Amino acid sequence: MKNIRKVVIPVAGWGTRSLPASKNIPKEMLPIYNKPVIQYVVEEAIHSGIEDVIFVTNRDKSVIEDHFDYNLQLEGVLERAGKLDKLKMVRDVAEMVNIMSVRQKKQLGLGHAVLCAKELVRDEPFAIMVGDDLMFGGVPGIKQLIDVAMAEKMPVIGVMEVPQEKVNRYGIIAGEEVSPGVYRVNDMVEKPERDKAPSRMAIVGRYVLTPDIFDYLQKVTPGHGGEIQLTDAMQALARDKGMMAVKMAGIRFDAGDWAEYLTANIYFALQDEELRYELIGYLKNILQFQ
Numbered sequence: 001m002k003n004i005r006k007v008v009i010p011v012a013g014w015g016t017r018s019l020p021a022s023k024n025i026p027k028e029m030l031p032i033y034n035k036p037v038i039q040y041v042v043e044e045a046i047h048s049g050i051e052d053v054i055f056v057t058n059r060d061k062s063v064i065e066d067h068f069d070y071n072l073q074l075e076g077v078l079e080r081a082g083k084l085d086k087l088k089m090v091r092d093v094a095e096m097v098n099i100m101s102v103r104q105k106k107q108l109g110l111g112h113a114v115l116c117a118k119e120l121v122r123d124e125p126f127a128i129m130v131g132d133d134l135m136f137g138g139v140p141g142i143k144q145l146i147d148v149a150m151a152e153k154m155p156v157i158g159v160m161e162v163p164q165e166k167v168n169r170y171g172i173i174a175g176e177e178v179s180p181g182v183y184r185v186n187d188m189v190e191k192p193e194r195d196k197a198p199s200r201m202a203i204v205g206r207y208v209l210t211p212d213i214f215d216y217l218q219k220v221t222p223g224h225g226g227e228i229q230l231t232d233a234m235q236a237l238a239r240d241k242g243m244m245a246v247k248m249a250g251i252r253f254d255a256g257d258w259a260e261y262l263t264a265n266i267y268f269a270l271q272d273e274e275l276r277y278e279l280i281g282y283l284k285n286i287l288q289f290q
């Protein structure tokens, strides 16, 4: 399999779970500690050897691309003020990675969003990262999949075990474990009813796929919620050509879930030496008033 150089990051969703905060700010730009959510996702890609990021956007999301571009006016202000550490901080983001983007003109589902990137991905295996899913700790999330995809020469998806009451929020796989934490995928279903799920192994927004997925996405009919589902196209690809799943290591936060979003903020703030003790003090204090 060729090296994985490109990642598709769909960011055209409405972000209704994050309202009202996301009314005029893309949910991907909401901060976790001192960076927007999307920066963590892009950093994970870079630490996994990805060179090109392809955002699938809509008309209200151009601020995401701007975040990864230079801001000469701000840089001038910081330079003249001698705030060189801040200057480095904003320039580093612009120099992080190549950015490309394509518009998803109609919101027809995750599968449709990925299909919009077809002409930019062209004829090479590529990664997909769902912008809401943040993974931390140990080997970068998407790298865990790239390593298995390169070794097995097959598409690979990331999974994690979820409680039975949450299986209806995810794509769920059925598979057999071929080595510790690595599964051969036999089947998958998008957001099954709780009592009909084939397992508790949920797809968690990290994928390494081959370009033949685009043929399947072009053929697939609307599925769960009337949307073009990536899971449905992958089910057909897995059946015809095989697919692996990797039980991902690390902590995952769903940034669209308020409890997990807020926990992620605390998780990162606690890693800042200066902030840590002050924050713990405030937390202890507010807990007394609960």
Ligand code: G1P
Binding pocket: 110, 130, 133, 169, 170, 171, 172, 190, 191, 202, 203, 204, 205, 229, 230, 231
């Ligand atoms: C999407 C996928 C689903 C996957 C989930 C992970 O669903 O369709 O298979 O489990 O991402 O976050 P969404 O959360 O966009 O509804």
